[in-house]
Amino acid sequence: MKLGCTSFGGPIAHLAYFRQTFVKKLDWFSESEYGHLLSICQLIPGPASSQVGFSIGLLRGGWIGAILAFIGFTLPSVLLLLIFANSLYLLDSTLGNGMLQGLAILAFIVVLQAVLGMGKQLLTSVLFWILALAVFTLVLMTSSMVFHVASIAICAILSALLSSENPASQTKSENFFSSAKNYLPSRRLSLFASMIFVLFAVLFVIAPQDLGQFSYAHGSPFFLSGATVFGGGHVVLPFLEHSTVAQGLITENTFLAGYGATQAVPGPMFSFAAYLGYTIDINEQLVSGSQRIELFSALSSAILATLYLFLPGFLLIIAVLPISQKLVTYPKIRKAFDGANAAVVGLLAATLYDPIFTHAIRHNFDLAIAAIGFVALTKLKIPVLAVVVLCVLLKGLEAVYT
Numbered sequence: 001m002k003l004g005c006t007s008f009g010g011p012i013a014h015l016a017y018f019r020q021t022f023v024k025k026l027d028w029f030s031e032s033e034y035g036h037l038l039s040i041c042q043l044i045p046g047p048a049s050s051q052v053g054f055s056i057g058l059l060r061g062g063w064i065g066a067i068l069a070f071i072g073f074t075l076p077s078v079l080l081l082l083i084f085a086n087s088l089y090l091l092d093s094t095l096g097n098g099m100l101q102g103l104a105i106l107a108f109i110v111v112l113q114a115v116l117g118m119g120k121q122l123l124t125s126v127l128f129w130i131l132a133l134a135v136f137t138l139v140l141m142t143s144s145m146v147f148h149v150a151s152i153a154i155c156a157i158l159s160a161l162l163s164s165e166n167p168a169s170q171t172k173s174e175n176f177f178s179s180a181k182n183y184l185p186s187r188r189l190s191l192f193a194s195m196i197f198v199l200f201a202v203l204f205v206i207a208p209q210d211l212g213q214f215s216y217a218h219g220s221p222f223f224l225s226g227a228t229v230f231g232g233g234h235v236v237l238p239f240l241e242h243s244t245v246a247q248g249l250i251t252e253n254t255f256l257a258g259y260g261a262t263q264a265v266p267g268p269m270f271s272f273a274a275y276l277g278y279t280i281d282i283n284e285q286l287v288s289g290s291q292r293i294e295l296f297s298a299l300s301s302a303i304l305a306t307l308y309l310f311l312p313g314f315l316l317i318i319a320v321l322p323i324s325q326k327l328v329t330y331p332k333i334r335k336a337f338d339g340a341n342a343a344v345v346g347l348l349a350a351t352l353y354d355p356i357f358t359h360a361i362r363h364n365f366d367l368a369i370a371a372i373g374f375v376a377l378t379k380l381k382i383p384v385l386a387v388v389v390l391c392v393l394l395k396g397l398e399a400v401y402t
Helices: 002-006 011-025 031-043 048-085 094-122 126-141 145-162 187-206 208-212 219-227 233-244 252-264 269-287 295-327 331-360 364-378 384-401
Strands: none
Touching: 002 011, 002 048, 011 031, 011 048, 031 048, 031 295, 031 331, 048 252, 048 269, 048 295, 094 252, 094 331, 094 364, 094 384, 126 145, 126 331, 145 233, 145 331, 187 219, 187 295, 219 233, 219 269, 219 295, 233 252, 233 269, 233 331, 252 269, 252 331, 252 384, 269 295, 364 384
């Protein structure tokens, strides 16, 4: 809970906070065990920092520990985003619209930083650059989420097939998390989690409405987005945008305002789902002509959207953790995941251009604000909260005086 209230700065910063708390301060894990946990959470789909937090709770306290770790780290950001979503009507003015535009510019700055950082870290060969550019082109040419997901899988396969393999690179398996203080999931539980993941994925692809009517009507896009996201929270943006804005569930302004607000709160990026679930439900009530807004329905949608987005990543952690010590020793598997990560750089870069850049940067003043904010965030290392205030304040002043 303390980390959930104070962990600003995105996934990489969260992982540093976790290391300082659980390795250095509490001595729950060794450096090698924590490094192994990071490797697994980076290799599989899902929000890496939340998966690490969930895994720490699982290994130290079993199921109760995992659930409490998830709630503690996620709840503060969810509550703050729900407060913001419930206050959007206050911004329905010239000044308010200017401030929302400032949040859209912030979204552009943050995603640009993510694209550049991920590109530098993940595009380490000519093959990975080619894969990223191919996905970038494909995403701009088609709006189909099926093609986007398929492109990631194809890039993973091509990377495994075309990357040179060094037999000496196969590492020796180490016996991590074997201490009596840790609760490593059993192979039977691992198999069960795998089956649940596959079952949900198949049902949501084949008959999303049939399954959704028993739980949450929009469960399919949130679950499938969480199941196909590599590379951290920012990469979920194009999937969620396609599943919400492109389907007419909310407006582009509302979407980017929430994304900008998510950068200003501590905790995981995936908490954005709570904001989306809440605003979609409110919008549907208004469209249906409801005379009275049912807040309980909107809050329920927020909770379910959040759970559906996080669930696949957590199921995969349970499925992979018991066999992870063997899995990471195979070079071909690592190369496949490297190819998938290269693909998501292209996917995120395409989303950076459309819809983020095309919506956020409308004239030269917006571009100037973005440049100032980017330099402040990346070069001067000014906290993101200060950059939020800068963008919102400048756009608000422009709206008032023009």
